[in-house]
Amino acid sequence: MRNIVILTGAGISAESGLGTFRDAGGLWTQYDLEEVATPEGFARNPALVHEFYNARRANCRAARPNAAHFALARLQREWPGEVLIVTQNVDDLHERAGARNVIHMHGELARALCGACGHRWDAPEVMAPDDRCPACGARATRPDVVWFGEMPYRMDEIGAALARADLFAAIGTSGTVYPAAGFVAEAAMAGAHTVELNLEPSATAGAFDEVITGPATEIVPAWVE
Numbered sequence: 001m002r003n004i005v006i007l008t009g010a011g012i013s014a015e016s017g018l019g020t021f022r023d024a025g026g027l028w029t030q031y032d033l034e035e036v037a038t039p040e041g042f043a044r045n046p047a048l049v050h051e052f053y054n055a056r057r058a059n060c061r062a063a064r065p066n067a068a069h070f071a072l073a074r075l076q077r078e079w080p081g082e083v084l085i086v087t088q089n090v091d092d093l094h095e096r097a098g099a100r101n102v103i104h105m106h107g108e109l110a111r112a113l114c115g116a117c118g119h120r121w122d123a124p125e126v127m128a129p130d131d132r133c134p135a136c137g138a139r140a141t142r143p144d145v146v147w148f149g150e151m152p153y154r155m156d157e158i159g160a161a162l163a164r165a166d167l168f169a170a171i172g173t174s175g176t177v178y179p180a181a182g183f184v185a186e187a188a189m190a191g192a193h194t195v196e197l198n199l200e201p202s203a204t205a206g207a208f209d210e211v212i213t214g215p216a217t218e219i220v221p222a223w224v225e
């Protein structure tokens with residue numbers, strides 16, 4: 001066994017104090033996802049969307065990586081083969097724990113994107129609808145995150161990694177958002193052993209060879225050992 005692909009979701013950052021989306025009290029119980037996580041919602045009310053992401057950017061800065069993030073970074077350092085972390089999370093806790101080979105398929109809170117020219121840059125702490133793009137000057141700046149109906153990032157690289165994976169693990173994700181929810185099937189078709197690590201069995205738990213339940217800070221370090 002050489003090549004490992006690890007998919008992470010909001011559950012891995014929950015014990016760092018960052019809210020998940022679909023758990024009781026999660027972000028989608030407090031906000032209407034149509035209003036804050038779709039291009040149409042942003043077009044209707046950019047101030048509301050910036051307010052949502054400004055608050056999450058502040059929470060992210062205050063959060064610290066937890067034992068699960070550190071365990072995956074250690075696995076990357078010590079494993080003799082490839083360990084690719086594909087995260088759906090927009091926080092930077094994998095990197096702050098020392099992980100290096102990380103794909104942010106749903107973008108990053110710390111980056112800004114110009115909706116007019118596609119230029120990307122480091123986001124300021126607070127973004128506002130009137131901000132101008134540093135490259136083209138348009139007032140079309142948005143968080144560099146992937147909303148519903150948009151194409152997740154680096155899908156070709158992810159597909160290639162899944163095709164050569166010997167082991168696929170999904171950690172802290174509800175398995176309800178595609179295309180990430182379909183990665184387990186892709187990896188299984190390529191012959192990988194598949195493992196889910198989650199607080200409780202997810203929507204796609206039946207598709208995994210093995211399911212380990214519990215809080216990420218306990219089960220991920222134990223699994224890495």
Ligand code: BJW
Nearest residue numbers: 009010011020021022088148149172173174177178199216
């Ligand atoms: C713990 C824990 C602890 C808690 N320890 N565990 C019908 C069928 C199929 C697909 C579709 C469909 N209709 C529409 C679609 C496509 C759509 C989709 O999947 N919709 C579904 C809702 C049905 N997908 C898309 O639109 C995607 N794009 C796409 O498909 O493009 C194709 C395309 C083709 C042609 C043209 C154009 C496009 C894009 C999806 C973008 C998702 N964006 C968000 C917001 C990103 C920015 C932000 O963060 O604000 O991404 S939504 C949100 O959900 C966020 C997350 O990354 C994503 C996944 O959530 P995640 O991480 O799984 O979190 P939760 O809360 O759901 O689960 C947490 C889990 O952790 C739980 O299971 C807990 O038990 C567990 N947990 N504490 C361990 N301590």
